[in-house]
Every structure is written in structure tokens, then in C-alpha cells.
Amino acid sequence: MRRNLMIALTALTLASALPAAAGAAAKEGKAQIVATVSFRTAPSTSSSVVRYLKPGESVALLEKTNDYWWKVRESGGRTGYVSSRSTYVKLISAPAEEADDGASANANAVIVSSVSFREAPSASGARIRYLKANEKVTVTAKVNSYWYAVTDADGKAGYVSSSSSYIKLTGPIPDASSGGSSGGNAGTGSGGNGSSSGGNGSGSDSGTDTSGPGGTLDAAAKAEAVIEAGLKYLGTPYEYGSDRNTTTTFDCSDFVRQAFKDALGVTLPGDSASQGAYVRERSAVTTDWRQLKRGDLMFFMDYKGTSSSLYANKQPFTSKISHVGIYLGDGKILQTYSKTSGGVRIDSIAGKHWEYRFLFGGSAL
Numbered sequence: 001m002r003r004n005l006m007i008a009l010t011a012l013t014l015a016s017a018l019p020a021a022a023g024a025a026a027k028e029g030k031a032q033i034v035a036t037v038s039f040r041t042a043p044s045t046s047s048s049v050v051r052y053l054k055p056g057e058s059v060a061l062l063e064k065t066n067d068y069w070w071k072v073r074e075s076g077g078r079t080g081y082v083s084s085r086s087t088y089v090k091l092i093s094a095p096a097e098e099a100d101d102g103a104s105a106n107a108n109a110v111i112v113s114s115v116s117f118r119e120a121p122s123a124s125g126a127r128i129r130y131l132k133a134n135e136k137v138t139v140t141a142k143v144n145s146y147w148y149a150v151t152d153a154d155g156k157a158g159y160v161s162s163s164s165s166y167i168k169l170t171g172p173i174p175d176a177s178s179g180g181s182s183g184g185n186a187g188t189g190s191g192g193n194g195s196s197s198g199g200n201g202s203g204s205d206s207g208t209d210t211s212g213p214g215g216t217l218d219a220a221a222k223a224e225a226v227i228e229a230g231l232k233y234l235g236t237p238y239e240y241g242s243d244r245n246t247t248t249t250f251d252c253s254d255f256v257r258q259a260f261k262d263a264l265g266v267t268l269p270g271d272s273a274s275q276g277a278y279v280r281e282r283s284a285v286t287t288d289w290r291q292l293k294r295g296d297l298m299f300f301m302d303y304k305g306t307s308s309s310l311y312a313n314k315q316p317f318t319s320k321i322s323h324v325g326i327y328l329g330d331g332k333i334l335q336t337y338s339k340t341s342g343g344v345r346i347d348s349i350a351g352k353h354w355e356y357r358f359l360f361g362g363s364a365l
Contacts, residue, residue, distance in 0.1 A: 029061030029095040031070070037088040043069035043081040044234045045342030050080050061095050065130050066114040068235040083235065107136035108171030109150065115166035116228070121147035121159040122221075123228035124294070124329075128158050139173050146225040146263070161228055165262060219365045222264055223295020230259035230326055230334050230344070237343045238336045244270060252323050255336045255344055256297060259326065260364065268364060272299065272324040278364060280317075285362035287316045289349060292361045294329040300357040311356040319359055327361060 033053045040047045043065045053059065059072040062079065070084045082089060111131045118125035121143045131137065131152065140157070141149040148162045160167055239249035247258060253272040260266045269275050276299045279285060289298060300323040304310040325335030328346065333354065336344045349355050 027095060028073075030092040031059050031061050031072070032090045032092060033057040033059065033082075033088065034086070034090050035088050037082050039072075039074060039078075039080045039082055041080060043071070045345045047081070050078060053082060059089075061091075061093075063095055063130075063132055064114065066232065066234075068233075107138050107153075108173065109137050109139045109148075109167050109169050111135040111137065111160075111166065112164070112168050113166050115160050116231070117150075117152065117156075117158045117160055119158055121149070123224045123231065125159065128156065131160060137167075139167075139169065142173060144221060146221060146228075161225070163229070163262065219363065220294070222365050223293065223363075225263040226259050226295050227326060227328060227334065229263035230255070232262070233258070233344045234346075235343055236336070238339050238341065250336050250344060252325065252336055256324050256326060266364075273321040275299075275324055275364070276321045276360070279362045280360075283363040283365075285360045287358075287360050289327070289355065289358050289361060292327045293363070294327065295365070296327045296361050296363050298325050298327050298333055298361040299359045300324070300354065301359055303353060303357060306353050308356045311353075314357075314359065316359045321359060323357070 033055055035055055036052050038045075039050045039053045041050060042048075053074065057075065059070075059074050059082070062071040062073060064084060065071050065081065068084055069081050070089065071079065072082055073079050111133055113133055114130050116123075117128045117131045119128060120126070135153070137150045137152050137160075139148045139150050142162060143149055143159065146162055147159050148167065149157070150160050150167075151157050233247065233250065233255065236247065236255075237249045238251065240251050242249045242251045242254045244254055244257070250258065253268075253270060253275055256272075256275065257268045257270060260268050269278050275297065279297055279299075286292065292298065299321045301311070301314055301319040302322045323335075323337060325333040328334050331348055331350050333347050333349055334344070335347065347354060349358070
């Protein structure tokens, strides 16, 4: 008798938990694959392909990582990323918004577009996760002209870009305590490592001031902001001669131009040759790509093949510039160059035709 009573109580407990589980599952969306598409390990065309999803397959939509990628779960239970383009994926139902709770009561900002939530105020800082559109966060400080210190609804602290393209303030930023960043959109105070200015005040990150929108900031911090803006467009399709007034497609120079415009409000010339001239006028350049810094622009001649001997007669400053990309450091370049390559992506330089075609590089800051 006692054993039967325990079984009944256990069954009742499990039954009472079922509605909650169903509610959690209902937060997922659903989609159907329209055309064969890569199922990848990360939201980037340079990430590994797990497999190809076939037309007719159904997937669970977990979140929209950014304007170009869905995070999904396929029928086998594996989680990955697919292009959000309607030519590949048909949306049946979008993931439901999380219900508000007490954790968001003190929020003073809302995420406008999916953005990296990082451990440090730098595009090289480790990514904690992506903050989703409409997610509420608390901005605790303005570290510098390009980064906010924020806390998410779970109490996790980190940093996000302060660009209005990604985050919108809905309330005041608390006044900083001694040693913190200044609040609001004006004033001075130290942020980051204690030497960078916040808001519209003045100061520097490394002792070398460089004028920039909204205050003074060193070139390295500006370069990080450009890289962060560029990474946002990973996977954006390539189109030669793309429309400079949209971000739906890019060619190489349009992509670089948009990254600078988004990050710094700076409008570079519209083609790679003119951008090369712009860089040469503003900074010292190098013909050794290994001497470049993160955020420097790299300029290349026409593609002739994969053998280094095909580029033996190149002239760094007289050969025609036909391509440009953003150097990421560690032998990597952020760029876009063809439809078949998948649009904006990250490539390695050493031992590839990129190394042989390289003419010169330098800073546009």
C-alpha cells in the first residue's frame, strides 16, 4: 500500500511539471529548409560545416544571432547555425520573447540588434554570448566612446559596443564611483585600465591622444571598434559594385567603408584604390604584412593564381590595387571578395595567394 502511494505521488509530481516544460518548449520557433544549406558550428562562413540540411527538413529556431544567422537545432538534436536568408529557410514561427521578470526592473537600456557581450571592452575580448534584440540590460558605466559596461538579466557583467546601432539607453547611467567610468553622455572619468576617458570628456588609453567622435581615444581602441563593426557583417553576401546606401550586400571596399562608418562615423573613399591613397596620405605604410597592427587596411593586386612566382614582378606602389581588407592580427584578414566564397569572412594570409598579392598596408585612422 505504501509503495503504491509513493508511486502515485511521484506520478502526480511529474504530471504537475509537464505544463512548465511545455511552456519552455513553446519559446522555440520553427522553420523549414527550402534549399540545401550549410549547418555550421558558428555564425560565420569560415566556420566548419557539420552537414548540409536538405529541402523539407524541419529545424527548431533557438534565436536569431544577428541579421544573417539563425541558431537552430536539427532533428538529430545537434545545435548549430544556418543562414537566415529566405532562399534557404522558411520561417514558420519565430522564437517567443522571454517574459519580463524582476531582474529587468532596473534595466536602463535595450538591445536594438544582436551584439557580442564580451569579457573586456575590446573586439578581441572573449565573447560571453550574443545579446539578442529587445533584451533588457543595465548599463553600469561608459568605459570610453565605444564601449559600455553592462549587466544582463542574469546578473552577468560584461561589455558591449555603445553604438546606437546595437543598444538604446532607456534611462540614465548611474554616476561612477571613484575609479570608475563617467555616467551619461558627458563628463570625465577614467574607464578600462584607469586612463581612458568616458562620455565626451578627455583623456587617453595609452598616453597618446587621437581625436575621435565624442571625445579623444587612442588609435588602438578605434581599430577595435572598426573590427567589432566589421564582424557584425560576417556572412553578408558579396556583390561587385554593391549599393553604398545599403548593407544587404558588399564588395570589398564597400564593406571596409561601412565598418568605419558604423564604428567611427568616418566615411572612407568608395573604392579600394582611393582607400589605398587615403591610407598613404595619413600614415606610414609597410610592404611586410607581418608588421601590420590590428585594424590596419591591407591592399592587394589582381589575382593571377596560387603560385608565388606569378607575383614576382609586383610593384607595391605602382601595381593596380584591386582589393582591400581589414587586418585582424595573428595572420588573419576580415574581408569579402566573391559570391562563391560566402561573402564577408575571415581568411588566413600566410602561404596563400593573399600573401603573394599583398602590396602594402597601413592605418586609415
